[in-house]
Amino acid sequence: MGPTCPRCGRRTRPDARFCDGCGLALAPSADEGAHDHARAPELALLERRMRAALAGNGGAVALCGEPGIGKSHTAQEAARRAAALGLRVLWARCNEEAGAPPYWPWRQLLQAWAEGRDDAAQARVLGSAAAPLADLLPELAARLPKLPPLPRVDALQARFRLFDAMAGFWRRATADEPLLLIVDNLHWADASSLRLLEFLAPELSARALLVLATYREMELTRQHPLSGTLGELSAQPGFDRLHLGGLDRRHTAHMMGRAAGAVPPAALVDEVYRRTEGNPLFIAEMTRLLAQEGLLGTAADPAMRASRRIPEGIKEVIGRRLNRLSAATNQVLACAAVIGRGFDTRLLARVLDDADEDACPLALEEALQARLLEALAEPGRYRFAHALFRETLYEEIAPPRRSRLHLRVAQAIEAAGDDDPHAVAALAFHHAAALPGGDPQRAVDCAQRAAEQATAMQAHEEAARYLRLALQALEARSGWRPGLRSALLDALGEAHSRAGDYLLAQQVFEQAAQIALREQRPTELARAALGLEVATWCPGMPGGTAARWLRAALEEAEPEDVATAARLLASLARALIYSGEETQAMQVYAQALAAARRCGDPRILATTLIATVSLRWHPELRARRRADAEEASRLATAAGDRALAVEASAWTLFDRFEAGDIAGYRTGLAAYERDAEDLRDRFMRYVAAASRTMLALLEGRLAEVETLARNTLAIGDRMPGLDAAGVYGVQMFTLRREQGRLAEVAPALQAFVQGDAAKPWRPGLALLYVELDQPDAARREFELLAQDGFAALPRDGVWAASTAYLAQVCVALGDTARAGQLYAMLRPYAGSNLLAGTSIACVGAADMLLGMLAGVQRRWEAADQHFTAALALNAAQGARPALAHTRRHYADLLLARNRGGDRSRAAALLAEAGAEAEALGMRALAQRVAALQVQAGAAPAPAYPAGLSEREAQVLRFVAAGKSNRQIAEVLFVSPNTVANHVRSILSKTQSANRTEAAAFAIRNELGPA
Known part of the structure; x- marks a missing residue:
């Protein structure tokens, strides 16, 4: 044995250049010494990043360049320096051959971390992550046998649980010691490993953790999975990309x-x-x-x-160089190249011909002397010194011989008969590479087994890759069992859905449905139709195509298969909802519910009740919605499906908030959050975070809202198919409106609503124009939306919020006719809150809007009743912003009616509203209250010199600041012509000859600059 590694204490080989345990460079060669000197700038930056990681400010560095440029050598020198600074170094190397198991680099990092730690130390750091990570690293389950069983959740939630467990593990590991994780050849990593890296990326900058990844930039295309990962990493703080060029x-x-x-x-x-x-x-x-x-x-x-x-x-x-070796050595190395970059001599011996097997020891010795191979620490294990050596040998093998060698490798692995879980992935790769001369049946079987293993590990991209191999193997011969192709396509579609690749999933499911229909296979057709609907519903896309295939599946289904019929009908009802066919959806839902009750399966019945609960958004269906949610919760609990029971409870939370039962809502939300943590369910965590943000908005804790909203977005951004950015936009729009800062979001919203896909945002844009005092623009948007009695508003989860926005626009425009229509639309919500979705934002008591609309119609008694009810509900539930707004709008109504005592009552309401607005930081409301107080005679009008109006004084401040008319127009969101008119009036009133004199006037009268 060689010297002891100074970092990890592991004994090394005499000829080792770096430690196999921690990756520390032990004795750099002359070549490497010269190379390291040339890489001084890159190593200096890496050392700065290491010192930052030691201080808790980690991140990621990507080291890129062409093959042979020295990426691995630079990483080895970085590892040596990191160890000297006090970071523990963990290595992972991605394999160029596709036979590695899913998450291979992360497995290596976990194994390297666990090496040398006793069971107690492992259990302490792993904590709650041990059970999810045991699927990734079976050795953990063997060392920690008392791991609790994981609750059953759907595929996307299970993957989040795994990723979250990995993030939690590294969080605790870096609390123990600072770490440098080196991932060599990241361009060969499986797509699932890359998704996990993307998931971890946002946390790196706040940890004593630095990730150093090397990759070949020449390997990257726009479609390469690593391209997207690098894009995600570059958006995070603490990311650097170092390009290694040639030496001078x-x-x-x-x-x-x-x-x-x-x-x-x-x-x-x-x-x-x-x-x-x-x-x-x-x-x-x-x-x-x-x-x-x-x-x-x-x-x-x-x-x-x-x-x-x-x-x-x-x-x-x-x-x-290879030509200078003996022919026997070249033969042996060619077989080794087929196995992969690293290989075991026992496997190699089984692959070789008898003559080659006898020459194997001498061939390995000759290759070691030529520095083409490196001996690894494990006896009998070798690897090519550089990937290019292996690639050159592999590419020189003629395709027919290469196919035969892959088959022999696969047969040798099978002959070994061990229980290595890694063997399944290797067998799938080698049997597929052996085609068309290999065994198609074995290729299909192994690919299916590898896909199942990848699915169990939540490596859905890898599962999809293996299923594509299985489908390719089908082309090698005919005579397969009926239904196999459609079954493989269904499995592939499900893998794409689980990975969040919904468009690919839709294409695959439709292809599977066509084959199943042509072959008259109702089971596969139902599976394809159900999968297509899920892949359409998850990203919120129209369900027309899914509905067509669901109907076809219902026509082909076996009459006695009531359970399948119930599932198909429930999916069809949901597809119809997303196609805007609500009436028909309700009819289909009734059939689905009847079928679900007949089949006697509590889980199917609970799923049916929940899948279409969004049909019962409307307040007249509130009692039915509550009853369905409660029944679904009981059924799911009885079936032992905790996740489904918690999903049902979310609708109970919505009902409590809508009813103004905030105390009950708080209790239920706390329980929901506990369940979300126990289940490691990412969507539940997202709903809980969004709910906390909504509650802070309702209660006026504006200083907390932005942080809460960003936290909600950070959780939701990691979930494919979820419009987390849209939810964040609504919450920030609500916050900025209260803060009087809507001008900041106006340009982005105006640009966003230009396309048809942004129609749901148009009510918000109309309200934005009202808030920015642009009535013409507000009326233009309002007229577009008001056509046919507001028929264009989708009756979905944000219908109530959209209608609430339009009600406020209608009042601001004084549109009496439309006020009656909107009053009728909102009247069923009297006595309750108006929410956007189930957990996005809350307008407060609907009665405030009803009072405003009744006031526009001069229905004074109805308006009084609604405002009184709104004041009571908002006060009882602690909705301080909504209560302040209600007081302001009620005062506005009283001033317009102007009966005996109305003005003094209005003044009292305005005083309370103004005090609350000042206390909560509601600048926009405070300004409007001040203007109304002048109207009510409760405060003197602000006096500006020379008879300037408030807007003219505002424009004059900008003139004094040196802004042009166009710049002022952009800030105030008015046209340059309007600004020019104001400037002319200012010059006239202040008797100024030009803008310079006007600016001087402003300064003399303490009006400038803005």
């Missing part, structure tokens, strides 16, 4: 001299530098080749002769 001529000469043991001729250095462009691997291999061929002379003539024999590319260099 000076370092090239230094590297050649160290390798040759003498100073090479300048002409030869020039030629090598020109050919290699400073690629360190190319330089090192070319120098060795020239030395072997005796062409590293010191005279000019040998240098010139050598220049004519220098290869043009790295593959040629490697090829010529």
